[in-house]
Amino acid sequence: MHESKSSGAQNIALALGNNLSRRSFLKILMMTGAAAALPGTGLLRSFSQEGPVFGRATFAGPGAYQTFRNACPRNCYDTCGIVSYVKDGVLEFVEGEPTSTYTNGGLCVKGYAYPRTVYSPDRIKYPMRQVGRGSGNWERISWEEALDAISGKILEIKEKDGSLLGMALTKYSGNFGITHYGVEGMLSSLGYTTRFVGTPCWPAGIDAQNYDMGNMWCNDPEDMAQSKYIIVWGANPAYCSVHSLKYIYEAKKRGAKVVVIDPVLTQTAVKGDEYWQIKPGADGALALAMSRHLIDQGLVSREWVAANGLGYDEYEAYIKANVTVEWGAEQAGLPVDVVKRVAEEFAAADPATIWIGYGMQRHVNGGVNVRAIDALVAMTGNVGKPGGGARYGHLFTWGFNYNAMVQAAPEGSVGYTGATGPKGEFDTGQGADAAATYTDRTFNINKIGQEILDAQDPPVRLLWIANKNVVSQDFDKNKIVKAFEKVEMIVAVDLFFNPTVEQADIVLPTVTPFEDWTVNVSYWHYWLHLNEQAIKPLFETKSDIEIASALSAVLNAKQPGSCTFPQNIDAKEMMIKEFNDGIYQLFGITSWEDLRKGAAKAKLPSSASWSDLKFATPSGKYEFKSEIAQTNGHTALPEYKAGREAYAPLRLLTPHAKHGLHSQFQNLDWMHDLNPEPLVYVHPRTAGAKGIVDGDTVRVFNPTGEIRLKAQLTNNVPADTLLMYEAWFGAKNGFNVNLLVDDVSSDMGAYKTGSPGVAIHDQFADIEKVAA
Amino acid sequence: MSKRYAFHVNMALCIGCDTCAMACKNQYHQEAGIVWRKVYPVSEAIYPHRDRAWMSLACNHCDNPPCLEGCPASAYTKRDDGVVVHHPDLCIGCQQCLHTCPFGVPQYNPHTKKAEKCSLCWERLDAGLQPACVQGCPTGALTLVDLETFDDPNAIQFPPGFPHLPEVGPSTRFTLPEQPKIVRRES
Numbered sequence: 001m002h003e004s005k006s007s008g009a010q011n012i013a014l015a016l017g018n019n020l021s022r023r024s025f026l027k028i029l030m031m032t033g034a035a036a037a038l039p040g041t042g043l044l045r046s047f048s049q050e051g052p053v054f055g056r057a058t059f060a061g062p063g064a065y066q067t068f069r070n071a072c073p074r075n076c077y078d079t080c081g082i083v084s085y086v087k088d089g090v091l092e093f094v095e096g097e098p099t100s101t102y103t104n105g106g107l108c109v110k111g112y113a114y115p116r117t118v119y120s121p122d123r124i125k126y127p128m129r130q131v132g133r134g135s136g137n138w139e140r141i142s143w144e145e146a147l148d149a150i151s152g153k154i155l156e157i158k159e160k161d162g163s164l165l166g167m168a169l170t171k172y173s174g175n176f177g178i179t180h181y182g183v184e185g186m187l188s189s190l191g192y193t194t195r196f197v198g199t200p201c202w203p204a205g206i207d208a209q210n211y212d213m214g215n216m217w218c219n220d221p222e223d224m225a226q227s228k229y230i231i232v233w234g235a236n237p238a239y240c241s242v243h244s245l246k247y248i249y250e251a252k253k254r255g256a257k258v259v260v261i262d263p264v265l266t267q268t269a270v271k272g273d274e275y276w277q278i279k280p281g282a283d284g285a286l287a288l289a290m291s292r293h294l295i296d297q298g299l300v301s302r303e304w305v306a307a308n309g310l311g312y313d314e315y316e317a318y319i320k321a322n323v324t325v326e327w328g329a330e331q332a333g334l335p336v337d338v339v340k341r342v343a344e345e346f347a348a349a350d351p352a353t354i355w356i357g358y359g360m361q362r363h364v365n366g367g368v369n370v371r372a373i374d375a376l377v378a379m380t381g382n383v384g385k386p387g388g389g390a391r392y393g394h395l396f397t398w399g400f401n402y403n404a405m406v407q408a409a410p411e412g413s414v415g416y417t418g419a420t421g422p423k424g425e426f427d428t429g430q431g432a433d434a435a436a437t438y439t440d441r442t443f444n445i446n447k448i449g450q451e452i453l454d455a456q457d458p459p460v461r462l463l464w465i466a467n468k469n470v471v472s473q474d475f476d477k478n479k480i481v482k483a484f485e486k487v488e489m490i491v492a493v494d495l496f497f498n499p500t501v502e503q504a505d506i507v508l509p510t511v512t513p514f515e516d517w518t519v520n521v522s523y524w525h526y527w528l529h530l531n532e533q534a535i536k537p538l539f540e541t542k543s544d545i546e547i548a549s550a551l552s553a554v555l556n557a558k559q560p561g562s563c564t565f566p567q568n569i570d571a572k573e574m575m576i577k578e579f580n581d582g583i584y585q586l587f588g589i590t591s592w593e594d595l596r597k598g599a600a601k602a603k604l605p606s607s608a609s610w611s612d613l614k615f616a617t618p619s620g621k622y623e624f625k626s627e628i629a630q631t632n633g634h635t636a637l638p639e640y641k642a643g644r645e646a647y648a649p650l651r652l653l654t655p656h657a658k659h660g661l662h663s664q665f666q667n668l669d670w671m672h673d674l675n676p677e678p679l680v681y682v683h684p685r686t687a688g689a690k691g692i693v694d695g696d697t698v699r700v701f702n703p704t705g706e707i708r709l710k711a712q713l714t715n716n717v718p719a720d721t722l723l724m725y726e727a728w729f730g731a732k733n734g735f736n737v738n739l740l741v742d743d744v745s746s747d748m749g750a751y752k753t754g755s756p757g758v759a760i761h762d763q764f765a766d767i768e769k770v771a772a
Numbered sequence: 773m774s775k776r777y778a779f780h781v782n783m784a785l786c787i788g789c790d791t792c793a794m795a796c797k798n799q800y801h802q803e804a805g806i807v808w809r810k811v812y813p814v815s816e817a818i819y820p821h822r823d824r825a826w827m828s829l830a831c832n833h834c835d836n837p838p839c840l841e842g843c844p845a846s847a848y849t850k851r852d853d854g855v856v857v858h859h860p861d862l863c864i865g866c867q868q869c870l871h872t873c874p875f876g877v878p879q880y881n882p883h884t885k886k887a888e889k890c891s892l893c894w895e896r897l898d899a900g901l902q903p904a905c906v907q908g909c910p911t912g913a914l915t916l917v918d919l920e921t922f923d924d925p926n927a928i929q930f931p932p933g934f935p936h937l938p939e940v941g942p943s944t945r946f947t948l949p950e951q952p953k954i955v956r957r958e959s
Contacts, residue, residue, distance in 0.1 A: 054801070055801065056800065056801050056802070056803075057799065057800055057801045058799075058800060058895060059799060059893065059895040059896050059899070059901075059904075060895075061895070061899060062899045062901070093798045093799050093904075094798060095907065095908075096907075096908070104910070105907055106791065106795075106907060106908040106909060106910050107791065107795070107908060107910075108789060108791050108910060109789055109790040109791045109793070109794045110794075112791060112794035112795045112797070112798040112908060113794055113797070113798070114798075115798055115801065116797075238787040238788075238789065239789070242787065242789050242791065242910040242911070243910050245787060245910065245911045246910065246911055246912065249785060249911065249912070260952070265821055265824070265954070267787050267788060267789075267824060268787075269952065270821060270824045270825070270949075270951065270952055271787065271952075272952050273952055273953065274952055274953045274954075274955065275952045275953070275954050275955065276955045277954075277955065277956045277957045278957070279957060332957075333957030334955060334957065335955065338955050658788075658789060658790065659790065669804035670794065670797050670804065671794075672804065673793075673797070673804060673805060673806075673807050674790045674793055674794065674807070674811075675790075712822075713822075714821075714822040714823070715821070715822070716821060716822060716823070716824065718956075718957055
């Protein structure tokens, strides 16, 4: 009755017909034949010499573990609550927070890899000094030696320049825990410094929503289940927000229609009822075309725009004079009848919603395109409605004290003179007071290479990098590495020897969420998660605020009064100090300790943002016409703006990956088991014209740089487009999409985040076959 | 009446996110290279878009498990609730089960010099918990069902691409994926 010997695995792989699965099956079969001869790669190295033992495990029974509450802080929509199971001081496994209806007891492929993050043999264990950047010639040093060298440099700069503007910080989203804003606090506590401000992620859309509605504020994602029509526009929750899918599925089950608009046939796209392959950057033209059709058909919600809109008549006049459905459909590459039909269906459904993804605003016209989509939702009366809304993101739940962040400059500090803009989207103060004598100097976070090359009086002498893998994630890698040559000392705080650490002089080892105390909220859902210290910090790792505190002690010993950061801190106390009555009231808790029992959700007056239809714009209305936008150099109306001219034959898209979050997680050996190598995805017709077959090694190149990797043929991508998912595959793999992505700005972002975004998806490249 | 536990893989809901596969490693810490649950892409001959439909597979906990029947060391047992358990203390590492299993489930672990496979998290089941992979699935695509009571009319035992072996009786049940209407750019 049995299949013949040997080939069960092959049978199923062949039946499934996929090369990758066949190869991995062959790997398994190979292991069966020559197992003893295999080197001991992949053996879980335990830390028995160093501390707790992490090795093979089984479920030891419900009473066998201590449990702690944690949160995933890696800049994700889902920002999951985690329950951590600890036995004998070892983090044995993690589960999703069951008390959050959003996380709902489960994590994602990244979250479940956390035990390996914590106990990875590749973790940075001690402070180290590299003799020769990029040489890999690291030597272990003590914390005392590291802080002596860094503090010496700080005092030297102050002596030489008369200010600390030669010390710069770039930091972003490696850990969004609230106490991690203590990194900014550390810089403030030293004096006036140079800050790389803004966000590479979502700034154009933030500005767009601020122009239209006075703030970025989305409905509760859980209310998508009530939607009757959902357009997912440039978002891929199947990779980037897996816990949101269940609400879309629920809406579908209740009869809603789901349309996915994306240049790529994504995993999300095949889960909708209908997929539109839009031309990248044509989102505004498409939204304008759909709006024109609503006007022509009398489907605009006249009552809503009259009561709640400002400048609607002018917007309608602009559209009538400048937009036809035929023109907009052609710009987007879509059939006119299809565009008309969906516009009609969207207007007829109540409530209807659009999820505006971050991908679609990473264009030179991304901000204004978001405004045109916002307007489409508003024109149909869907803003302010449960199950409706132009969903982008929110900072509604982020009202913490920022106690670790707010630190005074030492007396007598000298800095930059004049007003500055906001230092990123979380800067609630929105910029320095123009009346202040001195401020920090601000540089564009998205042009770190160029800014360092251009910086003078003083140049960037000391660069502090935390919560950010700059060399992997910032734009034009080669320019960044070149610019770093100008910097006298680079200090990186990190978990792994990533490409940024490779370019550092000193690396300081930091903690995972499980070794830290902090608190986390999301920019998408409305839950609040405590992050407890579940295990003792491994090796000599320290949290960002512990590093700040230690540095302060050394500086004050050398030069009393030179740093105001508290010298003796308790990480838990610092976490407690981030809470305030506003947070307690919003979440309906009486103490942070309530969160030890589970997650809390904001007590929202409605699941809808703007439910009272009182907008935060100057007029208090939804501003189809925004004077602030005009003042800031944009059109007052969301008018059509052309995309970037192609500078190479094929469009290059480098969106977010399934197995990683930016440069985190994909470096782990556990993740390599599931996704071993980077690929470039090419349409079969494009590949055929270049003589490329599946699995060939190719060179993808443009004026910014080149990458060599394997090609996979798929019609999920259009014929004029190449696709690579951004990731860092670990120290042995040089793959980095930002070898090919230049630092050209998107249209918006400077208003609310201090710098414009980057046109990450307005990139172009060519491809050719090379010898493997 | 005893239970007959099985996995139900709803491919219409599955997004191939690999969460189930990693939830398993999170629980058991298999060495790099050892994976008990794997999410296989369905061939384009069966689903027309590459890497867009998936079969999340682990042990099928068969009615007539060939691994058990062929094991010279009696290292496999089948529980009353259907779970096929591998006992590492009895395993002699002969790898017979790797050859007899028609689904390629058992793997040889060069570090332990024994075979191993999905246990259906029987320790968790006995504690009243869901298997790690099922608990982790964010879309409800992977569920644990009791075949004694499971009566989903859309569920099938042998979807295209899965070996048709009724005599072995794999317990896993499947719901087939759906396809959206697709509007491609004219270029």
